[in-house]
Amino acid sequence: MLPGRRIELRFRAPYPTNVGVGIDTQMLTQVSDTAAHPELDGYFHVQDTVPVSAPDPNFFWRVLVILPAAQQGAVNYTISIANISQDQNLTGTQKIAKPAAFSILRLPNPTAQPSTVLFPAGNTIPDQKHPRDGPDRALILDHITLAGWLVSTPLPAGSNDAEDLHYGIWLDNDFIERNYQATTDGLNTASMPGRWYTWGDNVIHPKQPIPLTGGAAPNAGTFLTVGHAADNMNVELNAWHKSSHAGQTPPGWIPNPDPAAPDIVWPFDVQRPFNLTSDLQADDYVILSGALVEDSGHLHEDTPHTPEYWRSTCWDDHYKSHGGWLEIHPLDSIRRVPPPLVRKHPQVLQVCDNGRGQTPTAVDMDIPAQPPAPPTDYSQLRFREIVDDRFTDIATVNTHVVEVDPCDPTQLHVQVKINAQGHFKAVYLVWWQEESTKRPPHCKKRPQGKPEPEQLGICSRKPSLPQCKHIND
Structure with a gap:
């Protein structure tokens, strides 16, 4: 994280309650207005509290923190958030729950970030899957954060032939709508560049960029586009093959857990990333960040063509070079957190x-x-x-x-x-x-699809229902 004077916190916590914010050993003063307070060396302001869902006691909080002068430079520090009960029967430390503490790193991080190593500007390198820039660029935006439920359990590479590790998620639409607005910098001007089938095809039928949001507030539909990989959000982490890089390994990266793939290294423990105490599993709720890119429709597929190929071709015919889908690739970070009570x-x-x-x-x-x-x-x-x-x-x-x-x-x-x-x-x-x-x-349904006599009224109003399709047979 770059040096600066303020940081915005976004989290789920009970409501109504009070929160406390600490920087290292200093507890900050809470202010109730949005004015500057030069008389205070660090303070915070609760910007917003929004219900997550009707049965959920937690609200979504947005808290703006103005850092003390000592933490505004290129220094690391710890920020803590405490839940302070409003129960008048409690006193002193009884009112304060155990704080959640996070380390903010502003000094150089010795571990190289995946998108820095595997998605560089200019010419592609071995193990890079998409061109970052140039005439067939894939990049839409760096540092996009999304959340959702893992589609499957991520497993380490089982052979040296492995190219990527997949962390696909069923997107949480509420997370997107809480954290991004129509005016969010970057998203409001970003465009899907289009990925051509071949250079020659692009000469004859030039690709046309499409605005990512078109000025609208983002939602799950913004990221789940067309193409045959569109039902969930595709998320991939490239494997780094030492043999493709003269035996070199990026600083801080670690060996693949499975000894059957000794040529591969990863930026973090792929099953227990960022100090998790147990392996990631399918249906775990995670928050992840990385580079948002557009993949091609893979129209180079050999015959006989699949239904997915024809579907991507159709979209490519209507929206040139947009027969593919959006994905996070490469993944920079992923963490498991408690899920919302209501899964949409x-x-x-x-x-x-x-x-x-x-x-x-x-x-x-x-x-x-x-x-x-x-x-x-x-x-x-x-x-x-x-x-x-x-x-x-x-x-x-x-x-x-x-x-x-x-x-x-x-x-x-x-x-x-x-x-x-x-x-x-x-x-x-x-x-x-x-x-x-x-x-x-x-309702009762006949196996052959004919409706029961008492359902005829339904079929006259809803002839599209499955049990009504053969009513005139």
């Missing part, structure tokens, strides 16, 4: 037609929450649709149904159909919310 699971839906006859023009699907089984009889399915205006021509959409399935209240039913040359992309957030009334029961 994201699901991408995309429909695209380019006249080649290789992509479906309609999607009819059910989307479950996570976990799929409702926690209680009072758990009601809730959802939110985020239509991506960057990749949607709403004039070409002729069917658009989004509803909690009337015959299966544990599923979100989505049906989208487009006209010729149409395209539609959206992210659906689905979660459980505890209510005071029980969830409606399931």
Whole structure:
């Protein structure tokens, strides 16, 4: 972290409560206004407290800290945050919970950061996967921080042929909307550069950059774009092969844990990064940072072509050189933290037609929450649709149904159909919310799809439901 006079803290903590902020051994004074206080050698101001979700006792806090003069230069220091109870029955130290303490490093860090080593400007180096700059640059923004649930358990390389380690996550949309605004520097002017299929193709059909946010507030749909790797956020850490670098290892990097891959080193313990006491596992909630890049649609794939290839081709036809997806690559840091009480699971839906006859023009699907089984009889399915205006021509959409399935209240039913040359992309957030009334029961469904007589009324209003598809057979 560069030297400076202030730092902003963002964290989850109970509310209502009081917080205390300390720098090394000094507890700072809290002020209630936003004015400068030159009479104080360090102070803090609570900027905002926002509920995380209805059942969660924790709020999201934003606290601005003006550092004491001694910590404003190129020095390391420890910052601590304490929860101070408002319970009047407690006194003295009884009111203060054990502080959370963090080391702020402003002196040179002896361990080389992955994006510095593996994603340099200029010519590519061995083990670098994307060009940082130049005519086919991949970089959108450095130092992007996202959060979510790990898709799978990250494992160390099992052979020297390994290229990357994957830390893909199901994005937490609430984290994005709390931490980024429409005016956030960098994001508000960033663009997706486009990644060409070949240099020659780009000469004939030049790629066209697309604004990352277009001036709108970022959300999960900002980062979950089109292409065949779009359902979760792809996150990768490049392997460093010593044999590709004359046997050299970046300062502070460590050997691969599996002796079957002695040629590979990593910037940190890939299973227990940054002093974790147990291995990362699938569904762990993590906060991670790294370089946000755009990957290509991988249209060099050999025949026979897969459905994913044709889907990426369709998007590439409509938005030249944007048939790929966004990813964090390389990963700089990752830490496991307690998850929010309510998990809002994201699901991408995309429909695209380019006249080649290789992509479906309609999607009819059910989307479950996570976990799929409702926690209680009072758990009601809730959802939110985020239509991506960057990749949607709403004039070409002729069917658009989004509803909690009337015959299966544990599923979100989505049906989208487009006209010729149409395209539609959206992210659906689905979660459980505890209510005071029980969830409606399931309807009866015949195995062959015909509705029960008492369901005919439903089918006249919702003919798209699965049990109504063969009503006229």
